[in-house]
Amino acid sequence: MSKKDATKKTFDNILLTLEETQEKVGYLPAEFMVELADSLDVPVSDVYGVASFYSFLATRPPGRNVIRICKSLPCHLKDGQTIIDTIEKEIGVKPGRTTPDGRFSFELTNCIGLCDGAPAMLINHNVHVDLTPGKIASILDKYK
Amino acid sequence: MPQAKIVLKNCGIIDPKDINTYRTKDGFKALDKARGMTAAGVINEIKTSGLRGRGGAGFPCGVKWEGARNSPGDEKYVICNADEGEVGTFKDRYIIQNDPFSLVEGLAIAGYTVGARQGYIYLRAEYSYLLGLLRGAIDQAQEAGYLDGFNIAIRLGAGAYICGEESALMESIEGKRGESRYRPPFPTVAGLWQKPTTINNVETLMNVAQIVLNGGGWYAQMGTERSKGTKVFSVSGDVARPGVYEMVLGSPLRELVEGLAGAKDIKMIQIGGATGRIIPYDMIDTPLAFESYLGAGAITVYNKSRDVLDIVGRTMEFLAEESCGKCTPCRQGMEWMVEVLGRFHRGEGLARDIGYMEVLADTMALSSLCGLGQAAPFAVVDTLKYFRSDYEKGISGK
Amino acid sequence: MGDITLTMNGAAISGREGMTILEVARENGIDIPTLCYLKELTPIGACRLCVVEVEGSRMLVGSCHTPIAPGMVIQTHSPKVLEVRRVLIELMMASHPDSCIVCEAANCCELRMRATDLEVGLPRFRTRLRYFPLEDENSNIIRDMSKCILCRRCVTACYNTEGKKMFSLAYRGFESKVIYDLDKPVGSDETCRDCDTCISLCPTGALRQPIKFGQRKKGPVLYVKG
Ligand SMILES: Cc1cc2nc3c(=O)[nH]c(=O)nc-3n(C[C@H](O)[C@H](O)[C@H](O)COP(=O)(O)O)c2cc1C
Ligand code: SF4
Ligand code: FES
Ligand code: FES
Numbered sequence: 001m002s003k004k005d006a007t008k009k010t011f012d013n014i015l016l017t018l019e020e021t022q023e024k025v026g027y028l029p030a031e032f033m034v035e036l037a038d039s040l041d042v043p044v045s046d047v048y049g050v051a052s053f054y055s056f057l058a059t060r061p062p063g064r065n066v067i068r069i070c071k072s073l074p075c076h077l078k079d080g081q082t083i084i085d086t087i088e089k090e091i092g093v094k095p096g097r098t099t100p101d102g103r104f105s106f107e108l109t110n111c112i113g114l115c116d117g118a119p120a121m122l123i124n125h126n127v128h129v130d131l132t133p134g135k136i137a138s139i140l141d142k143y144k
Numbered sequence: 145m146p147q148a149k150i151v152l153k154n155c156g157i158i159d160p161k162d163i164n165t166y167r168t169k170d171g172f173k174a175l176d177k178a179r180g181m182t183a184a185g186v187i188n189e190i191k192t193s194g195l196r197g198r199g200g201a202g203f204p205c206g207v208k209w210e211g212a213r214n215s216p217g218d219e220k221y222v223i224c225n226a227d228e229g230e231v232g233t234f235k236d237r238y239i240i241q242n243d244p245f246s247l248v249e250g251l252a253i254a255g256y257t258v259g260a261r262q263g264y265i266y267l268r269a270e271y272s273y274l275l276g277l278l279r280g281a282i283d284q285a286q287e288a289g290y291l292d293g294f295n296i297a298i299r300l301g302a303g304a305y306i307c308g309e310e311s312a313l314m315e316s317i318e319g320k321r322g323e324s325r326y327r328p329p330f331p332t333v334a335g336l337w338q339k340p341t342t343i344n345n346v347e348t349l350m351n352v353a354q355i356v357l358n359g360g361g362w363y364a365q366m367g368t369e370r371s372k373g374t375k376v377f378s379v380s381g382d383v384a385r386p387g388v389y390e391m392v393l394g395s396p397l398r399e400l401v402e403g404l405a406g407a408k409d410i411k412m413i414q415i416g417g418a419t420g421r422i423i424p425y426d427m428i429d430t431p432l433a434f435e436s437y438l439g440a441g442a443i444t445v446y447n448k449s450r451d452v453l454d455i456v457g458r459t460m461e462f463l464a465e466e467s468c469g470k471c472t473p474c475r476q477g478m479e480w481m482v483e484v485l486g487r488f489h490r491g492e493g494l495a496r497d498i499g500y501m502e503v504l505a506d507t508m509a510l511s512s513l514c515g516l517g518q519a520a521p522f523a524v525v526d527t528l529k530y531f532r533s534d535y536e537k538g539i540s541g542k
Numbered sequence: 543m544g545d546i547t548l549t550m551n552g553a554a555i556s557g558r559e560g561m562t563i564l565e566v567a568r569e570n571g572i573d574i575p576t577l578c579y580l581k582e583l584t585p586i587g588a589c590r591l592c593v594v595e596v597e598g599s600r601m602l603v604g605s606c607h608t609p610i611a612p613g614m615v616i617q618t619h620s621p622k623v624l625e626v627r628r629v630l631i632e633l634m635m636a637s638h639p640d641s642c643i644v645c646e647a648a649n650c651c652e653l654r655m656r657a658t659d660l661e662v663g664l665p666r667f668r669t670r671l672r673y674f675p676l677e678d679e680n681s682n683i684i685r686d687m688s689k690c691i692l693c694r695r696c697v698t699a700c701y702n703t704e705g706k707k708m709f710s711l712a713y714r715g716f717e718s719k720v721i722y723d724l725d726k727p728v729g730s731d732e733t734c735r736d737c738d739t740c741i742s743l744c745p746t747g748a749l750r751q752p753i754k755f756g757q758r759k760k761g762p763v764l765y766v767k768g
């Protein structure tokens with residue numbers, strides 16, 4: 001009995017290519033995904049399948065700065081919700097949204113491994129820990 | 145006695161950016177020593193040490209290495225799992241921040257022992273700020289000639305807790321969706337690109353150099369019957385001093401939580417994060433060991449003011465969001481759990497759903513494809529056991 | 543002739559090296575229900591319906607992808623296994639619409655057949671439904687992804703049998719979906735061949751053939767008992 005192998009054909013690393021593009025362009029434009037699929041000779045649905053799996057990959061343009069604030073339990077216990085509310089007030093959009101001026105995207109994320117500094121958040125690749133409502137304005141100020 | 149520094153011995157002592165400071169602390173001596181031994185010799189020391197995986201599953205490290213070593217094939221891989229996505233875990237971050245060299249050395253010893261020329265470190269995207277440090281450590285080791293014939297590449301995750309699960313992690317390195325694979329075949333036989341592969345947690349690899357240098361017998365003196373050595377714990381939640389603590393295995397939980405971290409008015413403790421176990425305060429004298437439960441060593445403390453249903457609900461929400469969605473029990477079961485716990489939390493629960501939760505928990509544990517779905521119901525099962533009245537209060541009309 | 547002997551439901555049977563538990567069971571006339579498994583293709587292991595009890599294993603074991611080993615002691619229909627299979631079917635139906643009565647696939651729905659076989663009662667685990675608009679513009683295929691139970695047969699079959707790949711998995715967890723292109727509906731201009739492969743394999747009414755004018759509905763395949 002012959003078994004055909006669905007995994008034989010390895011695409012030369014879709015994820016790696018997507019990550020590189022996102023780092024350069026900020027997100028994954030549809031045209032790029034189509035191009036990548038063509039060059040690897042896979043259907044574009046495969047590329048989109050990978051892109052949509054990972055929460056750090058964006059298929060729509062995000063803001064210039066991406067705020068990722070932790071909503072998991074250890075941060076929640078340290079009043080993380082207040083910080084989330086403070087940011088929402090400060091930038092004027094709800095989690096999941098981007099400010100109209102494109103300055104910030106605001107996302108809630110699961111534990112980012114900074115629970116010893118809860119509540120914690122990442123802005124772009126930077127760490128901000130031991131947050132208090134009073135600190136938010138001056139932190140956000142640094143990101144234009 | 146219970147606090148000891150094996151894994152964290154260099155943390156705060158060496159400069160993580162400078163290989164020379166690491167050299168003065170016996171750095172890379174173990175790698176030299178290992179290369180003077182046979183692979184079987186190294187495996188033997190690791191086996192004697194009793195070292196078990198620190199990433200959650202507790203699999204004996206020596207047995208894993210031996211499996212990959214003995215699998216036929218020239219092309220083999222060793223992987224360091226630095227995905228650390230479990231809620232409340234941050235020890236691997238702390239380790240990389242403070243002593244990336246021991247990790248590189250541990251991985252190189254693994255590579256030598258298993259017979260792999262290529263190693264990978266899979267670092268979660270949330271730790272992208274550690275990339276420079278980690279790369280620096282690899283490059284310096286390379287330049288100093290310690291990595292001859294062995295190449296280490298860093299692969300960055302892209303935001304998916306499931307990619308900490310070993311088979312999903314390998315799918316992710318291959319560039320695919322991070323979906324779990326069924327086993328067998330086990331990674332030691334057919335892992336990354338279907339080649340024999342070992343995968344180890346950061347902390348597991350941190351122990352390796354010490355074991356090679358001092359001997360497995362030395363290591364095996366510490367700990368209990370089935371839990372040798374030390375464990376690094378990440379303590380968070382309602383404690384005065386959250387942080388990273390290294391303890392000899394078998395130490396009492398109380399000492400860690402009340403003594404070192406300064407917790408008061410404890411209601412319950414979650415050991416091992418979202419896929420971990422929950423125990424009430426009166427079990428605080430449980431020893432910290434594989435014999436009871438360890439997970440990856442996340443200790444989240446909840447005080448008396450906390451709402452059990454809120455905590456379990458959030459735990460389930462996390463797992464539902466992070467399920468890869470491949471298998472039925474995990475994908476569909478998590479969704480139902482989240483919805484039902486939400487109803488109980490709002491006081492709209494149905495009495496019969498308590499029984500259904502138990503039925504579903506059984507099915508998930510028994511039939512899920514990977515450890516996520518299998519361990520996902522723990523929080524529900526444990527709180528139903530110890531805090532059942534909280535659920536009963538959530539029944540509509542009560 | 544077999545070279546590996548094992549015990550299945552109390553009887554000693556044998557199989558050849560490399561066979562899965564499922565293959566050996568079928569060869570010996572034991573019917574283990576499956577959904578995602580497709581004969582001749584690499585197992586997927588997603589639906590979990592084929593789980594069996596293997597002595598010495600804490601978890602149940604997926605029979606469609608687990609190779610046999612000498613001395614294995616297997617229970618394919620123990621009460622524990624049957625209960626788990628029942629719950630799995632209920633979970634598949636948990637987010638599936640209640641439209642069986644008007645569904646084209648109703649009398650040849652494999653999901654329904656499995657549910658009947660396992661005597662699944664009223665569903666205990668209803669969740670929110672997954673709603674997607676009907677994709678009915680193509681002349682070869684109609685997709686109603688609200689009915690999809692994510693068995694992945696269509697994805698695998700299109701690739702392996704037809705050498706094409708119309709569909710892929712996208713998103714994750716409960717949001718997972720079998721998508722076409724960049725998650726577009728299969729439109730009228732798409733290159734789906736009229737091969738029927740995925741349609742005939744879909745265990746639910748999620749994939750079907752458009753009924754062309756003058757054409758009779760598919761003959762009755764009464765899977766459903768009673
Ligand atoms: C859902 C899930 C998430 C996991 N996440 C991690 C992780 O972030 N880091 C880790 O080292 N192991 C993680 N594991 C355990 C790995 O699958 C694997 O057992 C481990 O990396 C093996 O290394 P060890 O033997 O050194 O512990 C996870 C397991 C599961 C089921
Ligand atoms: S459309 Fe049908 S065949 Fe395809 S995954 Fe869904 S249920 Fe399975
Ligand atoms: S819970 Fe917020 S960083 Fe871990
Ligand atoms: S038939 Fe075996 S997992 Fe689906």
